[in-house]
Amino acid sequence: MRSNLSTEEIAVPFTVYTAGVGQQEEMSRLEGFSAHQLLITVSGKGRLHLFGQNNWDIITDHTVMYIPAGCPSEYAPLINGDWLVAFVSFHGSESARASWGFTDTPSVLPIRSTHRLLELLERIWHHSGPHYDAWAASELLLSFLTEFRKQSADSSDPSALLRPTPGASRSTIVLKAAKYLQDYMHLDISMAHLAEQVGYSQKQLTRLFLQTFKTTPLQYLRRVRLTAGQLILEMDESISIGQVARRVGMDPTYFTREFHRAYGLVPGEYRKRLKARDEE
Template sequence: MEPHRVLVVGYDDAELLDIACVTTTLDSVRQIDPAASYDLTLATPGGRAITCSSGLVLNAQATLERVKGPIGTLVVSGGLGHRSAAGDERLVGHVRRLARESERVASLCTGASVLAAAGLLDGRRATTHWHFADQMAREYPQVEVDSRPIWVQDGNVYTAAGVTSALDLSLSFIEADFGPDMARWVSRAMVTYLHRPGNQAQMSMFTAAPAADHGLVRKVADHIAEGLDGDLSTEALARFARVSPRHLTRLFRADLRQTPGRYVREARLTAAAQLLSTTDLPVARVASRCGFASPEALRQAFARQYGLAPSQYRTVSAAT
């Protein structure tokens, strides 16, 4: 079997973990089965060594301007240098050229801005690191930016949220190229979560919600945390806070960038995930304790937000 050719595009101030996560994960295939492998190449403008945002220096294996197709997978790394890279007409032009000669095109983290500058995301749904999503949406209004998933596929174009989500995207490539068994073996070798689906939320289920700065919002947030199984409608929360529902919503949007209703849903989902991971409570009990009307309501909310059913998450948590 001919190796699947992968070209990774790097530039100064690229994120080293974006590059290493993809190349190390894909190279694990060769270590498991020498007959199945990827041909990995790092290409940079002028073939120069690049200084990553961490200060470490990487030597290039190819000159971007001289690379020719066909290419199996073209990957553009992200990093703090993405704005300069997206503004480099020569780099963007060669990415556009190579995309036409590639079976798959992918970006990691802020590398999506390079694909957007090349016009490769026009009319497509795409993701990037949540911290840069609003900026990308403003700069490239022709792109449907979705900051929620860890990676998105739209046709043959893939965008990932960056950092560790590059590993999940790489596992999906391995599954597509060499089958699910190989992806599972690589996942075990990497000692990682078993292949998170692309529509799982970027923000970890166990990452605490941002602390509220406004005293009243903080008071309401504490009230929510202490009574997840109670009436937490916006009207009920407004009565507790002694303000109008409209004013409470305005305060939540200003302080936490979300409505009270969304904050409640995320608090309930996070609590449910913790109970599923750390207890043997039946799903019905978990649903009740976290304020869901039924186990089915929990299942639908869980699948919509994280891409997994509650029972699947419990199984995966126990295996990792």
């Protein structure tokens, strides 16, 4: 890892603070990190826990994890020594971050390939530390962010659709409604019930979801449930397909049909393919 502690100020949207790559160990930051972090999972799997939440998010390969500065969190490999992570952290104004789609909310986005991002990160690393070139590092960081935006925007992974599209409306109401759907996906939630929870009409709420997520609230709920079902299938082989479906609030037959539509495999086939891959 290389850090840039220079006090030199340059007129660019972002400046690089740290860059590097290595096996990620268990990390707990009670007051968050002093800079905004982007962590690329190169291989292996990890898990992320945000303080104030009960659950851990599973971080798989070909994903980028964004953690804003000052966000209390902890993350660790699922298996010790089996989570290779490349990272870059940066400083930048709130308006600059917002223009690139980075808010004060952490997110995990899938990407198609790590190759170009790792290439740019290595070049950032060479311009950091004892050879720190603030202008060159910042220029490369903007190239890195451009590549990241392009890849995450083009991703076909259903989980990418759980986050607002770049430049979309980020109404507090619609984000609260989305969080409610994630927290209570196991319940039978109707449009009328959701609208009542946030104090908006069904028509207004649908319009906000379409602006922010390019989908309706109930279609968003379906995506939340399928993404959660996919993670459960990956993490716990002892749970039956019917139990997975009920955990995420879906009828088993409906879950199987919709899972096949989203992933191209029925849940049982998906689980067998994972097991075969792990045994290779």
